[in-house]
Amino acid sequence: xxxxxAPEQSVIVVGAGPTGLTLACExxxxxxxxxxxxRRAAPADGWRSVTLYSRTLEVLQLRGHAEDLAAAGRPVDxxxxxxxxxxxxxxxxxxxxxxxxxxxxxxxxxxxRRALDLGVTLQREAEVTELRxxxxxxxxxxxxxxxxxxxxxxxxxxxxxAGSAVRELAGIAFRGHTYAMAPLLAxxxxxxxxxxxxxxxxxxxxxxxxxxxxxxxxxxxxxxxxGEGGWRDEExxxxxxxxxxxxxxxxDPEPHEVRWLARFKIHQRIADRYRAGRVLLAGDAAHLHSPxxxxxxxxxxxxxxxxxxKLAAEVRxxxxxxxxxxxxxxxxxxxERTLAATDRATRLAAATSPGRRLARRGALVRLRSARNRRxxxxxxxxLDTDYGSGVRGKAPHPGGRLPHVTVPLPGRPRVPAGELMxxxxxxxxxxxxxxxxxxxxxxxxxxxxxxxxxxxxxGLPGVAVLLVRPxxxxxxxxxxxxxxxxxAALLHHCxxxxxxxxxxxxxxxxxxxxxxxxxxx
Numbered sequence: 245x246x247x248x249x250a251p252e253q254s255v256i257v258v259g260a261g262p263t264g265l266t267l268a269c270e271x272x273x274x275x276x277x278x279x280x281x282x283r284r285a286a287p288a289d290g291w292r293s294v295t296l297y298s299r300t301l302e303v304l305q306l307r308g309h310a311e312d313l314a315a316a317g318r319p320v321d322x323x324x325x326x327x328x329x330x331x332x333x334x335x336x337x338x339x340x341x342x343x344x345x346x347x348x349x350x351x352x353x354x355x356x357r358r359a360l361d362l363g364v365t366l367q368r369e370a371e372v373t374e375l376r377x378x379x380x381x382x383x384x385x386x387x388x389x390x391x392x393x394x395x396x397x398x399x400x401x402x403x404x405x406a407g408s409a410v411r412e413l414a415g416i417a418f419r420g421h422t423y424a425m426a427p428l429l430a431x432x433x434x435x436x437x438x439x440x441x442x443x444x445x446x447x448x449x450x451x452x453x454x455x456x457x458x459x460x461x462x463x464x465x466x467x468x469x470x471g472e473g474g475w476r477d478e479e480x481x482x483x484x485x486x487x488x489x490x491x492x493x494x495x496d497p498e499p500h501e502v503r504w505l506a507r508f509k510i511h512q513r514i515a516d517r518y519r520a521g522r523v524l525l526a527g528d529a530a531h532l533h534s535p536x537x538x539x540x541x542x543x544x545x546x547x548x549x550x551x552x553x554k555l556a557a558e559v560r561x562x563x564x565x566x567x568x569x570x571x572x573x574x575x576x577x578x579x580e581r582t583l584a585a586t587d588r589a590t591r592l593a594a595a596t597s598p599g600r601r602l603a604r605r606g607a608l609v610r611l612r613s614a615r616n617r618r619x620x621x622x623x624x625x626x627l628d629t630d631y632g633s634g635v636r637g638k639a640p641h642p643g644g645r646l647p648h649v650t651v652p653l654p655g656r657p658r659v660p661a662g663e664l665m666x667x668x669x670x671x672x673x674x675x676x677x678x679x680x681x682x683x684x685x686x687x688x689x690x691x692x693x694x695x696x697x698x699x700x701x702x703g704l705p706g707v708a709v710l711l712v713r714p715x716x717x718x719x720x721x722x723x724x725x726x727x728x729x730x731x732a733a734l735l736h737h738c739x740x741x742x743x744x745x746x747x748x749x750x751x752x753x754x755x756x757x758x759x760x761x762x763x764x765x
Contacts, residue, residue: 254276254277254278254279254397254398255271255276255277255278255279255397255398255399255400255401255555255559256278256279256280256281256382256384256395256397256399256400256401257271257278257279257280257281257400257401257403258280258281258282258372258384258400258401258402258403258404258408258409258410259280259281259282259283259402259403259404259405259408259527259529260280260281260282260284260287260352260356260366260368261288261348261352261403261405261527261528261544262293262348262351262352262355262527262541262544262545263403263526263527263528263541263544263545263547263548264280264282264401264403264404264526264527264548265280265352265355265356265358265359266304266309266355266544266545266548266549266552267401267403267526267548267551267552268280268359268362268364268366269307269309269355269358269359269362269364269552270307270548270549270551270552270553270556270668270714271364271552271555271556271559272359272362272363272364273307273362273552273666273667273668274552274553274556274557274560274667274668274669274714275556275560276555276556276559276560277363278364278365279364279365279366279367279395279397280359280364280365280366280367281367281370281372281384281386281395282366282367282368282369282370283369283370283371283372283404284368284369285368285369286368287349287352287353287356288348288349288352292348292541293348293351293535293538293540293541294345294346294347294348294455294457294463294538295343295344295345295346295455295538295541295542296313296317296343296344296346296351296541296542297343297344297538297539297542297624297625297626298333298336298338298340298341298342298343298625298626298627299338299542299546299625299626299627299629299645300541300542300545300546300626301313301314301338301339301340301344302338302339302340302662302716303545303546303549303715303716304545304549305339305340305660305662306549306662306665306666306714306715306716307358307665307666307668308358308666309354309355309358310340312354313344313346313350313351313354314340314344316346316350316354317344317345317346317350317458318344318345318346318456318457318458319342319343319344319345320333320342320343320344320345320440320441320442320455320456321333321334321341321342321343322334322441322442323343323441323442323443323444323621323624324439324441324442324443324444325444325607325608325611326444326445326446326608327608328608328609328611328612328617329611329612329614329617330441330617331611331617331620331621331624332617332621333621333625335618336621336622336625336627337627337647337648337703338625338627338648339648339660339662343442343625345455345456345457345458345463348541351541367386367388369388369389370386370387370388371386371387371388371409372384372385372386372387372404372409372410372413373385373386373387373392373409374413375400375410375413375414375523377521377522377523380398381396381397381398381399381522382396382397382398382399382400382522382523383395383396384396384400398522398559399522399523399524399555399558399559400522400523400524401523401524401525401526401551401555402414402523402524402525402526402529403525403526403527403529403544403548404529405527405528405529406511406513406528406529406532408525408528408529410523410525410529411515411525411529411530414520414523415520416515416516416517416520416523416525417515417516418513418514418515418516418532419513419514419516420511420512420513420514420532421511421512421513422509422510422511422512423509423510423511423512423534423590424475425467425468425469425475425510425590426475426476426507426508426509426510427465427466427467427468427507427508427510427535428465428466428480428484428485428488428489428505428506428507428508429463429464429465429466429504429505429506429507429508430463430464430480430482430485430499430502430504430505430506431457431461431462431463431464431502431503431504431505432461432462432464432485432499432500432501432502432503433460433461433462433499433500433501434462434497434498434499434500435497435498435499435500436495436496436497436498437460437462437497438454438456438462438497440456441456442454442455442456445492445493446604446608447491447492447493447494448491448492448494449468449469449491449492450466450467450468450469450488450492451466451467451492452464452465452466452467452489452492452493453465453467453536455538461501461503464489464499465535465536466485466488466489466492467536467590468488468492475507475509476507479507480505480506480507481505482499482502482505485499485502485505486498486499508535510534510535510590511532511533512532512533512534512583512586512587513531513532513533514530514531514532514576514579514580514583515529515530515531517572518530518571518572518575518576519568519569519571519572524551524555524571526544526547526548526551527540527543527544527545527547527548528540528544530547530575530576530579531543531579531582531583533579533582533583533586533587534586534587534589534590535586536586536589536590539582539586542626543578543579543582546575546578546626546629547571547575549715550571550574550575550715551571551575552668552714552715553668553713553714553715554567554568554570554571555568555571556668557739561739561743562691562738562739562740562743563739564736564737564739574631574643578629585623592604592607627645629645629717630643630644630645631643631644631717632644640704640707640710640718640721641718641721642718642719642720642721643717643718644717644718645716645717645718646661646710646712646716646717646718647703647704648660648703649661649673649701649702649703649704650702651664651673651695651697651701652697652698652699652700652701652702653695653697653698654696654698655698656698661673661712661716662716664693664695665693665712665714665716667693668714669690669691669692669693669714670688670691670692670693670711670712670713670714670719670737670738671692671693671695671710671711671712672685672692672693672694672695672709672710672711672712673695673697673701673709673710673712674694674695674696674697674708674709675697675699675700675701675704675707675708675709675710676708676709676725679696680725680727681694681708681709681727681730682694682695682696684727684730684731684734685730685734687741687742688734688738688741691738691739692711692734692738706723707721707722707723708722708723708724708725709721709722709726709730711730711733711734711737713737719733719737720733720737
């Protein structure tokens with residue numbers, strides 16, 4: 245292994261979980277050389293996280309990852325919370341109107357294969373022990389069974405989980421608390437099966453969460469309040485799990501064939517900063533919260549897709565001032581919102597006091613409203629993610645999520661907009677009569693895929709030209725001819741047309757990524 249890496253050519257990602265692998269794919273698709281260092285000798289063989297939500301699948305679909313993941317999982321389109329009517333995901337505005345139940349090991353397998361196909365270097369059994377920064381880059385001391393060496397890059401991103409070495413070595417505080425309660429989690433079969441929806445079942449002194457796997461088994465979480473639900477050093481046993489499950493539900497579903505069982509501590513923490521100069525954090529290294537709701541892996545993947553194109557723009561020399569800082573500005577509020585929501589849910593889940601039990605009943609009453617259930621579905625699946633300022637819910641607007649749009653192309657079948665973004669460029673959709681917007685964007689062709697639509701854009705009435713960021717959030721839109729506005733938007737978001745598009749050996753989007761684009765743009 246080389247003892248150094250030219251800073252101007254690379255990013256080092258520490259951690260080969262879903263967040264790190266997604267980020268590596270994003271960078272490689274944008275033509276940025278990337279090395280991933282992973283402490284583990286092999287991919288995860290456990291089933292820590294088991295849900296991929298709609299927005300996560302949407303951003304993975306941008307680079308062609310979602311199809312394999314959706315095929316390998318089990319789609320679940322309903323969630324039932326206690327006695328309230330079910331939350332229905334099937335009507336959501338998404339190509340993935342469901343929750344995809346899939347073990348984390350399978351998610352990592354798909355993303356690792358994609359990363360390697362895109363030319364990412366993955367080094368396993370590589371532990372980061374030191375971190376040194378200077379004005380040009382970051383040097384990491386790496387320890388492996390074969391010896392130690394230095395790895396150097398312009399930027400380092402810590403995607404190495406809750407106990408992040410990168411965060412600790414960079415001196416970034418990770419503030420928060422640990423809950424007194426410690427849930428029991430198990431993957432089991434049931435002789436008396438539960439319904440095959442996602443279930444949140446408030447019970448006696450706690451709550452049970454049930455996620456159905458494709459093979460007929462279940463992921464079950466039992467959360468209890470009071471002393472009986474606290475942390476204990478001894479390992480959980482099948483007998484303890486069955487007793488707690490039956491006690492909470494009020495009946496015994498007779499779990500058997502326990503293939504995985506654990507007692508978990510629940511933490512609520514967030515990093516003081518997501519960026520310290522040339523060191524950045526993403527995923528659990530940046531934020532940690534209660535697993536109720538299954539948001540951790542989803543937040544991390546969406547961190548990676550937000551950060552990837554911005555970091556690539558910085559490395560390739562066309563980033564607007566402040567672009568890289570906008571990663572924290574956009575993603576930290578999403579994490580704070582999730583931390584607040586999961587904190588409320590966790591405290592209500594294990595409610596033992598009369599006041600909290602009353603609050604839990606109130607939450608169930610609110611879900612009797614169809615409007616509230618729709619809102620809950622959008623929040624849970626991430627489809628409400630919006631980086632706009634004070635305009636949430638109004639479409640279209642800068643920072644808003646690109647709706648599920650199929651683009652009419654002249655002489656060709658309609659194409660989902662996401663399929664036009666496989667190589668990580670911006671997407672310019674021109675539905676105007678003369679196509680002047682697509683023509684104006686041609687000098688930015690290394691950074692913008694300009695597509696002239698063959699008609700109006702469904703779901704976006706009145707929109708003439710739309711500039712979409714590589715993470716499928718809107719950058720700019722107009723309802724009529726506005727060449728001056730479009731030129732200003734291209735300059736602001738994509739840099740001057742003659743700005744450097746890459747360094748030696750990385751002149752543009754990767755061949756593998758561009759080959760999946762289908763020649764449009």
